[in-house]
Amino acid sequence: MLRWARAWRLPHRSLGPSSPSFSRVPVAPSSSQGDTEPRPVPLAYRLLDGEATRPPLVFLHGLFGCKTNFNSIAKALAQQTGRRVLTVDARNHGDSPHSPDMSYEAMSQDLQDLLPQLGLVPCVLIGHSMGGRTAMLLALQRPELVERLIAVDISPVESSSSLNFPNYVAAMRAIDIPDEASLSSARKLADEKLSCVIQSISMRQFLLTNLVEVDGCFRWRVNLDALAQHLDKILNFPPRPETYSGPALFLLGGNSQFVLPSHHPEIRRLFPRAQMQTVPNASHWVHSDCPQDFMAAVRDFLA
Numbered sequence: 001m002l003r004w005a006r007a008w009r010l011p012h013r014s015l016g017p018s019s020p021s022f023s024r025v026p027v028a029p030s031s032s033q034g035d036t037e038p039r040p041v042p043l044a045y046r047l048l049d050g051e052a053t054r055p056p057l058v059f060l061h062g063l064f065g066c067k068t069n070f071n072s073i074a075k076a077l078a079q080q081t082g083r084r085v086l087t088v089d090a091r092n093h094g095d096s097p098h099s100p101d102m103s104y105e106a107m108s109q110d111l112q113d114l115l116p117q118l119g120l121v122p123c124v125l126i127g128h129s130m131g132g133r134t135a136m137l138l139a140l141q142r143p144e145l146v147e148r149l150i151a152v153d154i155s156p157v158e159s160s161s162s163l164n165f166p167n168y169v170a171a172m173r174a175i176d177i178p179d180e181a182s183l184s185s186a187r188k189l190a191d192e193k194l195s196c197v198i199q200s201i202s203m204r205q206f207l208l209t210n211l212v213e214v215d216g217c218f219r220w221r222v223n224l225d226a227l228a229q230h231l232d233k234i235l236n237f238p239p240r241p242e243t244y245s246g247p248a249l250f251l252l253g254g255n256s257q258f259v260l261p262s263h264h265p266e267i268r269r270l271f272p273r274a275q276m277q278t279v280p281n282a283s284h285w286v287h288s289d290c291p292q293d294f295m296a297a298v299r300d301f302l303a
Helices: 067-081 104-117 130-141 165-174 183-195 201-208 224-234 261-270 291-302
Strands: 004-007 045-048 057-060 085-088 123-128 146-152 211-214 217-220 248-253 274-279
Touching: 045 067, 057 067, 057 104, 057 130, 067 085, 067 291, 104 130, 123 130, 130 146, 146 291, 165 183, 165 201, 165 224, 183 201, 183 211, 248 291, 261 274, 274 291
Parallel strands: 057 085, 057 123, 123 146, 146 248, 248 274
Antiparallel strands: 004 045, 045 085, 211 217
8 A cells, every 4th residue: 555655844954844834935045155056945745655675756847837746647656666756846836945046956956955865866867847957967966866867858958949938937927816816716817817928728727726825815836036037047958067877768748849859969968878759649748648658658767
């Protein structure tokens, strides 16, 4: 029988323990100018138990997402593989603290801090979009922590398909919802406002999962100010001289344009053992569109 082991946020150095409630968004201190590396924040996570002798699976969500994006897949893969499975909220997303720092270096540092604390190294890193780039950077920086890597519909090269994201952030920031509104009416109002910029109903529904009620007021769980300030960093990949020599799978959506053939040389430079696999009829959200094909690809790569 599977057992959920839940630890919303670890008490972390000078940061005190915090509540799993949405009632307040924890704010992490920013790194001081004298720091040589970003200060990690205590990430919210969910861990499914499994065999401790096998590398666990660690899922990293994309921009505007959260750990619950992988709930059903995490449970299924834990059952199918017998491994421990971790889903994590990135900083400024989900239940994790808000921080003014929002770079791949910072997100990698968060995981370098968390994974050894949980005894989950080396692990299989599975990252979608922004989470895929975080996974790539962690593999390059600390290859001993990563047994193998799966990057889902993302590359270490900027893609023109991500150019709409600044518009999404701007549209979300511009929404003003009356405090007396109900959650359903608040989401309806926000959906109407977003529809002026975002034609895709599924994309609007995805963004609206971030709208929550706190003490009678509505707010976005994602830290839009930090995302807006650092979006250029998120939509690109920091240049790296290292390579990751472990097994790597780049799992692409057949209907997506996020990873182009022109990106392949840079992928193979950084990840010389990279395999490319396309899931037909899948968009950028491969795991959501084709969960069975996604899980089959993960299982095959683990074999």
